[in-house]
Amino acid sequence: MPRVPGPKRQQLREHIAYQAARLMAKDGIADFALAKRKAARQAGASNLRELPTNEEVEQALRAYQELYQGEEQRAVLVHLRRQAIAVMQLLTRFNPHLTGSVLSGTAGRHSEVSLQLFVDNVKDVELFLLNNQIPYRRAEKRMYVGEALRVIPVFAVDGKDAVVTVAVFLTDDQRHALRSSVDGKPIERARTEVVETLLQRL
Numbered sequence: 377m378p379r380v381p382g383p384k385r386q387q388l389r390e391h392i393a394y395q396a397a398r399l400m401a402k403d404g405i406a407d408f409a410l411a412k413r414k415a416a417r418q419a420g421a422s423n424l425r426e427l428p429t430n431e432e433v434e435q436a437l438r439a440y441q442e443l444y445q446g447e448e449q450r451a452v453l454v455h456l457r458r459q460a461i462a463v464m465q466l467l468t469r470f471n472p473h474l475t476g477s478v479l480s481g482t483a484g485r486h487s488e489v490s491l492q493l494f495v496d497n498v499k500d501v502e503l504f505l506l507n508n509q510i511p512y513r514r515a516e517k518r519m520y521v522g523e524a525l526r527v528i529p530v531f532a533v534d535g536k537d538a539v540v541t542v543a544v545f546l547t548d549d550q551r552h553a554l555r556s557s558v559d560g561k562p563i564e565r566a567r568t569e570v571v572e573t574l575l576q577r578l
Contacts, residue, residue, distance in 0.1 A: 385426060390436075392416050393428035397436035401445060404486025406477070408433055430561075437482050445484070450578060452485050453478070456538055457575045460489045463533075463540050464568045470495050470504075471547070473565035479574075480564070489540040492554070492565055498529055498544050505531060520560075521545070522552035 395415035396408070405411045408430040416427060428436075441449045456478045464472040476490035477483040493501060505512050513532040518525055531542045545554070553562035566574070 388419065388421055388426050389428045389432065392419055392421060392426065393432045393436040394440070395419060396428070396433045397440045400433070400437055400482075401440050401484055404484065406487065434480070434482060441482065441484070449484060452487075453481060453483050454575065454578050456483050456487060456489055457571055457578075459535050459538060459540070460491070461568060461571055461575065463489065463491065463535065464571065467491070467493060467501075467504075467542070468568070470501055470544075471550075472542075473567055474571050475563050475565045479566055479571070481574075487538065489535060489538050491540065491542045492563075493542055493544045494547050494550050495544060496547050498546075501531065501542070501544050505533070517543070519543075520553075520555040520557065521549050 392412060392415045395418055396411040399405050399411045399414055400408075405414070412427050412433060416422070421427075457474075460474050460478055464474065470493040473492045473494070474490070475492055477487050478489050495501060502512075502514070504510075510533060515530045515532065516527050517530055519528050520526070529544050531544070533540045533542065554565075555562055
């Protein structure tokens, strides 16, 4: 597909951003790349250079939620932040940080609570879950810690109304930027006291 010229290209990017935001808000798609690809297919755009950035999609998502979901989205966000704080307090010995849409404020009813822990020994987290009889599912994901690509253990726990995913890093990893891709922005994270302050402002 040839490159779309000038203003039409910008209109296409905005349309794809809006459609991706709608998919994320209504269908619970959490992955920006997946939402953009699906939106691009719906728009008939096959040139990946026409895709909006994650920041453009997040901006469109905030606008969509404010326009169409309003108080419902705010209530969901309050509930998920309360759940995040409860789990962070439970895991306080592991230096928990909140990340993802519950931190950024774009979480919806399909969103997960995403935490990062920073520990000296990853096995301590698994032993804690076992000793407290907390059922979990173990998985792995690849992330950039600074410039190094690493395999990070992830524990998924079924919370009261949402899945809580816990990515476990080493203590020294706090000094590095954590990214999902080599050219991506560093993942924002916040300690429990910051999340408590954000909750009070809602």
